[in-house]
Amino acid sequence: MLETRAVPLKYDEALESALSRIESLLKGSYGVSRRAIGLLLLQGDRQVEKQVSEQDAPSFAGIQGIVAEARARYNQPLSYVIALRQQHEVKRILSATVTAKAKVGAGFAERLSRLMMSPITGVPILIIVLYLCLYQFVGVLGAQVAVKYIEDTIFGEWINPWVTELVTTYVPVTLVQDLFVGEFGIITLGVRYTFALILPIVTTFFIAFSIIEDSGYLPRLAMLIDRVFKFIGLTGRAVIPMVLGFGCDTMATIVTRTQESKREKVITTLLLALAIPCSAQLGVVFAILSGNVMALLIWVLAVFLIFLLVGYLAGKVIPGERSSFYMEVPPLRWPKLSNVMVKTLARLQWYFLEVFPVFIIASILLWAGKLTGAFDYISSGLEPLVRFIGLPPETSTIFLYGFFRRDFGAAGLYDLNEAGILVGVPLVVSAVTLTLFVPCIAQFSVMVKERGVKTAVAIALFIFPFAFLVGFVLNWALTSLGVSL
Amino acid sequence: MEQLGEKAEELLETLWIKTEEAKQDSMALADLPAGEQEPVAHLKEAGYISSSDSRIKLTDRGRAAASNVVRRHRLAERLLADVLGTGEKSMHERACRFEHLIDPGLEESICALLGHPKICPHGKPIPPGRCCQQGQRHGTKLVASLSQLVPGQKGAVAYVYASGSNQLQKLMAMGVLPGAPITLIQRFPSFVFQIRQTQFAVDKEIADTIYVRLTDQEDESAAEPARHRRRFGLGRW
Numbered sequence: 018m019l020e021t022r023a024v025p026l027k028y029d030e031a032l033e034s035a036l037s038r039i040e041s042l043l044k045g046s047y048g049v050s051r052r053a054i055g056l057l058l059l060q061g062d063r064q065v066e067k068q069v070s071e072q073d074a075p076s077f078a079g080i081q082g083i084v085a086e087a088r089a090r091y092n093q094p095l096s097y098v099i100a101l102r103q104q105h106e107v108k109r110i111l112s113a114t115v116t117a118k119a120k121v122g123a124g125f126a127e128r129l130s131r132l133m134m135s136p137i138t139g140v141p142i143l144i145i146v147l148y149l150c151l152y153q154f155v156g157v158l159g160a161q162v163a164v165k166y167i168e169d170t171i172f173g174e175w176i177n178p179w180v181t182e183l184v185t186t187y188v189p190v191t192l193v194q195d196l197f198v199g200e201f202g203i204i205t206l207g208v209r210y211t212f213a214l215i216l217p218i219v220t221t222f223f224i225a226f227s228i229i230e231d232s233g234y235l236p237r238l239a240m241l242i243d244r245v246f247k248f249i250g251l252t253g254r255a256v257i258p259m260v261l262g263f264g265c266d267t268m269a270t271i272v273t274r275t276q277e278s279k280r281e282k283v284i285t286t287l288l289l290a291l292a293i294p295c296s297a298q299l300g301v302v303f304a305i306l307s308g309n310v311m312a313l314l315i316w317v318l319a320v321f322l323i324f325l326l327v328g329y330l331a332g333k334v335i336p337g338e339r340s341s342f343y344m345e346v347p348p349l350r351w352p353k354l355s356n357v358m359v360k361t362l363a364r365l366q367w368y369f370l371e372v373f374p375v376f377i378i379a380s381i382l383l384w385a386g387k388l389t390g391a392f393d394y395i396s397s398g399l400e401p402l403v404r405f406i407g408l409p410p411e412t413s414t415i416f417l418y419g420f421f422r423r424d425f426g427a428a429g430l431y432d433l434n435e436a437g438i439l440v441g442v443p444l445v446v447s448a449v450t451l452t453l454f455v456p457c458i459a460q461f462s463v464m465v466k467e468r469g470v471k472t473a474v475a476i477a478l479f480i481f482p483f484a485f486l487v488g489f490v491l492n493w494a495l496t497s498l499g500v501s502l
Numbered sequence: 503m504e505q506l507g508e509k510a511e512e513l514l515e516t517l518w519i520k521t522e523e524a525k526q527d528s529m530a531l532a533d534l535p536a537g538e539q540e541p542v543a544h545l546k547e548a549g550y551i552s553s554s555d556s557r558i559k560l561t562d563r564g565r566a567a568a569s570n571v572v573r574r575h576r577l578a579e580r581l582l583a584d585v586l587g588t589g590e591k592s593m594h595e596r597a598c599r600f601e602h603l604i605d606p607g608l609e610e611s612i613c614a615l616l617g618h619p620k621i622c623p624h625g626k627p628i629p630p631g632r633c634c635q636q637g638q639r640h641g642t643k644l645v646a647s648l649s650q651l652v653p654g655q656k657g658a659v660a661y662v663y664a665s666g667s668n669q670l671q672k673l674m675a676m677g678v679l680p681g682a683p684i685t686l687i688q689r690f691p692s693f694v695f696q697i698r699q700t701q702f703a704v705d706k707e708i709a710d711t712i713y714v715r716l717t718d719q720e721d722e723s724a725a726e727p728a729r730h731r732r733r734f735g736l737g738r739w
Binding site: 093094096098100101104108129134135136148236237239240241242244245247253335342343344345346347348 | 548660667669670671672674675676677679680681682687688691692694701702704705707708717
């Protein structure tokens with residue numbers, strides 16, 4: 018054990034006597050001083066309690082007695098009493114060693130911070146941030162400019178013709194040719210989707226997210242939005258997984274660990290699975306609806322209302338205590354380029370390890386499905402559902418894609434729009450339905466890991482019919498209102 | 503106001519709660535708790551209560567006196583609960599004894615110290631005194647919850663009044679402990695405050711639990727000229 022010459026902080030008599038009695042009873046080896054263990058026991062640390070109950074089983078009851086006795090002597094919890102004493106000591110040391118220079122007036126960063134937190138200026142700033150980061154940077158630069166270039170030029174002119182020629186020249190069997198370069202070919206579907214559609218979109222999102230994260234904007238957003246989130250049974254703290262969800266819902270579902278209570282974790286997981294489109298979906302939706310402001314607005318409004326409605330109902334239904342909101346508001350800082358790059362790369366690496374294999378496997382499964390007829394069977398099974406919400410039967414394919422990955426389905430939507438099959442009201446309806454539609458395989462598996470099978474399955478079983486119901490209602494509302502887009 | 507005996511004050515209190523809060527028209531003598539019947543004759547004579555058919559009710563004069571007794575009792579409860587940390591069990595009993603020791607001058611000091619509280623720890627209204635109206639007009643509270651401050655007001659944490667250990671943990675994590683200098687920065691949509699060198703955002707629920715002993719603006723700048731700051735100009739963070 019590390020020998021230090023530190024002078025222990027003295028507490029008052031009652032605590033000191035309890036501490037020395039506990040210390041004399043501790044015989045196990047804990048890796049830290051017995052006094053530290055004693056202090057943690059007095060403060061009610063569950064983990065240390067468990068450790069002591071195992072290592073010092075015979076004297077544990079006696080130790081518990083001493084702790085209870087010490088507790089009874091104070092009106093406040095011992096953790097508070099101990100914190101007060103420590104605080105006092107810190108103040109004493111600081112006042113003797115540290116002097117703070119007064120700074121006159123508020124700097125630019127502090128003034129900007131106030132503007133971000135005041136609702137009058139903060140909400141417009143939020144809208145500007147969303148517009149610039151999500152719409153312009155991810156939606157236009159990522160999902161339109163970059164996708165177009167990689168898709169049309171890199172894949173369309175170079176890779177696809179080259180690979181197609183290569184495969185058709187060297188592999189004489191059409192069946193195997195299709196596996197690589199057919200409609201659902203590994204190269205023409207899996208690789209192309211991954212690199213031409215998803216890569217530019219997620220990359221731009223992760224860059225934008227890292228910049229926002231490092232600037233310190235998120236806590237300001239959290240305090241701004243806390244009241245709205247209280248309405249859906251959450252607190253402003255949930256803003257971090259929610260915003261990350263706009264990048265990748267799978268990653269965001271893991272981040273729900275930072276939530277305080279089980280209830281909040283479940284609500285956040287549900288909303289992430291249902292109403293938070295991931296960056297690939299977002300990028301594709303922006304791309305296909307960008308020519309039509311009305312259609313884009315309907316999509317935003319529909320998804321946002323569903324978010325509020327389901328959140329509100331979930332907040333009412335899911336049991337558990339409501340948490341109160343608290344969060345540190347760190348100073349605003351200029352993001353460092355190197356940090357942004359490192360974080361973006363790390364997230365991209367995680368993302369591609371996750372997504373690339375799934376895309377390849379999905380391509381193979383779709384190819385096999387097509388070959389065996391299973392694909393047509395499921396597709397035609399989905400057709401009545403698709404018709405029910407007023408969509409052309411071809412769209413059933415993209416819902417099938419959606420099972421494999423959210424972004425996969427979104428990418429299919431992009432193709433159908435390009436082909437001119439999906440336009441107008443059905444395009445908006447399918448965009449909304451697909452946004453709400455089942456969480457992708459990766460997200461579902463993380464939901465099972467984080468929330469347990471029962472909750473994950475219950476969420477998926479709720480979302481599936483609900484998404485189609487919303488699609489139906491939206492289609493009905495838009496057509497009976499005579500909306501033409 | 504003449505000094506009434508303790509028993510007379512207890513009777514006025516009981517009667518006030520029955521007629522003013524429970525909205526009964528009058529109270530049967532037989533319903534009085536044992537020991538409180540004794541001062542009835544004296545109170546009637548002094549014009550605090552009137553009676554008919556063995557039922558009693560407060561006169562205007564009696565109502566004013568009784569509301570003052572209730573006020574002192576509930577202020578005492580507030581003081582015991584918030585400042586002295588007395589538990590729920592012994593609070594009422596102690597407040598009963600305490601209320602009789604509070605004279606008008608002390609009553610106003612306690613009321614101001616507590617930030618002119620509106621309800622007792624049990625959630626019943628505290629009848630407002632003269633100081634409450636004046637205090638609200640001039641905004642001269644000594645102790646007020648963070649949620650009652652206006653942006654720019656500063657002070658030191660007087661005490662925290664957390665409802666559970668969970669909330670207490672949060673307050674401790676933020677360093678919200680007695681003596682810490684604290685300034686409210688913003689009230690809406692969330693409460694933002696600066697404590698020492700750090701800013702935090704909290705909801706009303708938490709802001710309600712932090713009681714601040716206000717320091718007069720001039721006083722503080724006079725005492726600590728080096729730390730004088732512009733109203734919205736918090737330099738260090």
